[in-house]
Amino acid sequence: MDIKNSVIAIARNAQAASRQLSRVSSTAKNTALLQMAEELLKNADRILAENARDVSLAKKSAALSKAMLERLTLSKKTITGMAQGMREVAALPDPTGKVTSMWRRPNGLLVGRMRIPLGVIGIIYESRPNVTADAAALCLKSGNAVILRGGSEAINSNLAICTILQNVLRKNALPEAAIQVIPITDREAVREMLQLEEYIDLIIPRGGEELIRAVVAESKIPVIKHYKGVCHIFVDAGADMEMAVNICCNAKAQRPGVCNALETLLVHKDIARKFLPLAAAALKKANVILKGCPQTRKLLKNIAAATEEDWYAEYLDLVLAVRIVDGIDEAIAHIEKYGSLHTEAIITKDYAHAQRFLNEVNSSTVLVNASTRFSDGFELGLGAEIGISTTKLHAYGPMGLEELTTAKFIIYGNGQVRT
Amino acid sequence: MDIKNSVIAIARNAQAASRQLSRVSSTAKNTALLQMAEELLKNADRILAENARDVSLAKKSAALSKAMLERLTLSKKTITGMAQGMREVAALPDPTGKVTSMWRRPNGLLVGRMRIPLGVIGIIYESRPNVTADAAALCLKSGNAVILRGGSEAINSNLAICTILQNVLRKNALPEAAIQVIPITDREAVREMLQLEEYIDLIIPRGGEELIRAVVAESKIPVIKHYKGVCHIFVDAGADMEMAVNICCNAKAQRPGVCNALETLLVHKDIARKFLPLAAAALKKANVILKGCPQTRKLLKNIAAATEEDWYAEYLDLVLAVRIVDGIDEAIAHIEKYGSLHTEAIITKDYAHAQRFLNEVNSSTVLVNASTRFSDGFELGLGAEIGISTTKLHAYGPMGLEELTTAKFIIYGNGQVRT
16 A cells, blocks of 8 residues: 555544544543553563664664654653553543533523544654653543654654554454554655545644644644744832742743743843842853843843844743843733743732733733743643644643543524524 | 735734734724724715626626625625624624633642634635625624635625725724735735734635635635535434424525535434425425435435435535435434534434434534524524634634634742742
């Protein structure tokens, strides 16, 4: 079979599986998830052996950066984490079947909205083989079939994990095609997959901006994604100085390589002279390199100048751009111009400013007096996270299980016709 | 300016307008909507004159079908309808600013979700100039800027309506670019528009399947759409015969040219002998032509055979395909295979069958004992309708004002950092 027909066959089987899956009870899905956790642990050596093959091939070809090689490499600990993740998903409430509201029309029709699975979800990702297990768990729990398309560098690891999960599905009389890894490493397979709007309901790409832009450009299927996270903190005049320093350090340095890390710090001109030296000292301890606007550089000698590109930059590194602004209006205008609709925070004691920031900044997550690092499905209480969206359609911000469902209208009548 | 740059300028202005608009009070938006209603009526002659130009050009070129010519033609009555629509939208509740839920995290963070406008909405439509006013009203009310791209055949009518609405915006110190009609009739303008994901948040195409497929294939921006409505009614064994006949006639014949009209009737084999002659007689009175499966043709002589294509057909006409099935399983399987995820109904007295149909059929609207014609934003109590979606992302089924918004996370903290 050629690539096109192989991918179509996978997608067709996924659709058939998703229809079966939408009728499976929560109990049956949870039983399977708990068994999957056990089987991942039991077969850890097999997964690690396949992963070692991937890692050794990647090292030979030298195509992967050190960071990507690190993400590719599994250990007993990451496999234990995968199993633990399965158990946690099993313990979450099932988002399907929930009737969110119901109302009666003047003609007596009772109209409600019931949450149902999306159907078939395609995940396109790079290097990390643990995404295979994590995404499979979330899709299964929400009643969706999943088609996983990892990077060619992780193919042996991904197939090993998938086989273990499929064995559990089979033993539980659940459709095996509910979890599939595309075994074709040719890029053509992705291109074919992105055309299959008849079978696949949603594409979630996880990886670098380049990967995501390529997926959006080619896909006929809706894509949920964020290109980047250029997150801001605005330190207002009169902010609690210690709180502001603490939050800025946490947002920038606790894990600088993630999308909700701080990238640009905006400081009110009336607090800059006092706040910036304190913040700079704390950030320096955390090895953060600062780049500043001309006014910032008057207060902090020896830091580099921030250029226009810096305001757009997602460093994903221990680098922070700093700008002094006239007040909340200029801060909001800066975020509107340079932001990525991801996550922004204000540090303030001013009630009106807190409310204005929450109301007027339309990024997907907006915080008062807290670190941008909280923009995360687990931290916000969604119980899980399948991704973060900065596209306003369907889901905006961190996505949990509920975002893997949609709502249909259900209507109880007793003979009504339209006049 | 070339086409590309003209379209970019329009989209940029729309985005700037949308940011202003998201901060405008409901009162200000409603005031503008009521004035727009008045101005449409006051300027009816001007609109009709421009419309007459469009109609006369269309007649000369003979490129439009009779039905499209009919849709293109405005009258005093349609303009009164447009004005009335504006007033009705003004009276609806504002969907923005609503905080749908709020919860406290163990670390004290208070997390909520607030509904906000999508931003900029692009509407691509054919012939009907009243869509210009209707869509503009819904977008304005929900705080969105709108870019309207009607058919070239309606360009003078659309521009006339748009100018009237923009005058009201200007008088109310609202951004004029909140409502824009693309003045370029070249198809290139649509292609350019569909690339501008940086400025436009959502595309809603309204028109024939061909138009919609072309939009989906080219768009980088999320598209909400339905290709077609192949709606089914399943008449169960033991259904109330009079109710079933009544509902089938209403669903098929009350307005056959719309997407929620009945296209395929599925009849339980145990009721077919009694029900089909009654239904056929009533449908014949309504001038409906039947096509049947072999078993149906044994009971109803003189009707044509339904071919495989008939089960996929959206007739949009007084034609109905009829099939006898073994029971609810075969009915659901038929709908899964041939359906379009639009609207399906069961007519039954059986409690378990009613619940199974509601739970297992995952079309966007599923009814028990009521006509498929109720799948409509107004009829379901949404207050308005901007379109119907059979794509499961964001909105599924009829879309009202709320579907023109998204939800951002708002978070109240008091110094929390992530550990």
